[in-house]
Amino acid sequence: MDALAARPAPATGGRGVTPRPARGFVLGKFMPPHNGHVFLCDFGRAYCERLTILVCSLPDDPIPGRLRHEWMQALFPDCDVRWCEEDLPQEPADHPDFWAIWKDVVHRYGGAPDVVFASESYGLRLAQEVGARFAPVDPDRIAVPMSGTAVRENPFACWDALPAPVRPWFVKRLCLFGPESTGKSTLAARLADRFGTISVPEYGRTYTEMFGGEVGVEDLHHIVAGHRAAVAAASRQARRILIEDTDPVLTSVWCEMLTGRRDPALDAFDQLADHYLLLDVRAPWTDDGTRYFPDLADRQRFLSLCIEALERRGASWTLIEGADWAAREAQAVAAALAAFPGLAEISPPPPRP
Template sequence: MTELTGYQHGLVLGKFYPPHAGHHHLVRTAKERCARLTVLVCAASVESVPLADRVRWMREVHPDVTVVGAVDDVPMDLGDPDIWDAHMAVFRSAVPERVDAVFSSEAYGAELGRRFGAASECVDPGRTAYPVSATAVRKDPVGCWEFLSPPVRAALTRRVVVVGAESTGTTTLARALAEHYRRRGGIWASTGCVPEYGREFSEEKLAELRRARPWAHWSEVTFGTDDFPLIAQRQNELEERAARLGSPVLFCDTDSFATTVWHERYLGGRNPRVEEIADRVDHQLWLLTDHTGVPFEDDGLRDGEELRPWMTDRFRAELTRTGRRFLTMSGPPATRLAAAVEAVDDLLGRGWDFAPPLPERR
């Protein structure tokens, strides 16, 4: 015991499948009462959110506590002493040091404290501070969005990418989609649209030439194979930041996968480093803007009007080859937007596929 904090070493235990504001309230309350606090994240093998992700999320939100993880495939039965013993073997293996207090919002908290030989502290069992549960989040992430921390939001956000050849309306469609969902209000008001970093990179390339020769033209800009991993990585970073701050859907004006095709367009071959970076991010839907019927507009950073049919075909071929789900957007802007909204609404309507946790025996 310590006079200032109450307990020397406290423990918070849970599945955090996924973590939410109620969990974070429990951890912060416990930390205020303890000189040291350990958070033990227990995950079953059948669950669809990896243990490593849950541990990482909790560490990010609570950098001042010790977060450890354990695989616990023992089904729960609060009335079976043998089941309790099996759980405790997992818990004590993960947290071997002495525990002075166990903090919980669950009914099993008292027995857990007794088995650790520790005090049991009950925190907000009625969920009045944050009316949410992991079960509710798994059932309806959208309805619980306000209770999710940035890393969990980023993991659950449905990411929709608009890709296409030069001057085929990708930016117009991506921005229109974001605005459409923002108008729905509530949590949707923060719907984001991630800009194309490759364009910013290209603008800087041209500006660098013009600092030496103010009359330099876009056709003089050259790219090296090492430029594209940088573009792809930066695109991923921008997207991740936006997903942490936005609504349950995020629109991306191109992505790191598209960078693989742009590398081919400018350098005539593939780059495995770009492809590896592209595979790090999970997207749910691609919208491919068709070049047919769309006038080519030279905005000072474009010179490939004759390549648009080839690029459209390359995007379609690569999306198909890699098994990415995509739809082709054709027709005037209003028609494209209507078709895109229908596709995105269908995506959101499918929900989030959380595997059920191990059932509790009764």
């Protein structure tokens, strides 16, 4: 469970402390939830006995309301987290009965709260409308200077303000792609170090080291399932970008190289990485005893199939070429910065000792 979700419930007072109100209410878009929202809701949890959190969404919101509701449920499992997807007025000027409409919303989703919590000025009027007390929470953004707008405009710069369940939505995926012995695994590790994130190792190697090198189509399907699971798990721990050492698209190329035909199920994979680095075959071949297709003609055919697979899917990709490993790494870093401009604003982590 995420550390935020696992934190203990707030203490329930002591001598000389006024009894806590029974019911509190918070509403918001939480688009996305950030640490300012966490502070707001934790304030409410500590202030009252039972907190209702209402996630409001509209059909054209850039982040689906259902997902935001799931995030808030994960972050606040001890609260009553509701979801309102009604098309409601957003400002008093939008409808003459604006406050009456929202009063009804509060009563339908939150009952009759004793306290309304908000960081915005609307909270006072809303509390008055529903007959509740108003508790302002960090209205000047001193405790947590963050906003949903800032996150949406530059999520990389706001990364540390994003709770773990939210981060996978904003993670960008960079995939190392190409034939055997082109430096994918080494480069994946170096890029992960350079950008202070983690890399997903090649699941095909994990699989064949466990079960042997004779691989059929069914094995390739298991490899794809393992890779997808690894990406889902790693996305919660990645910082800004996730480096992938191969992906299911490359597995489909492997299928064609090994069997001489394409597999419809593998070809149907459409969860593409945000950018691919295609490594050419001019790097020297290294035989580690497990690699396939050492012949240069086979390697060139493999590379051609890689290009076809990326082009057929409309993927974004950059060719990394040359025989010099340092030059290839420099090309890869430059390509990553070009594909994800927000990375350029983030200082690289200090080198590991």
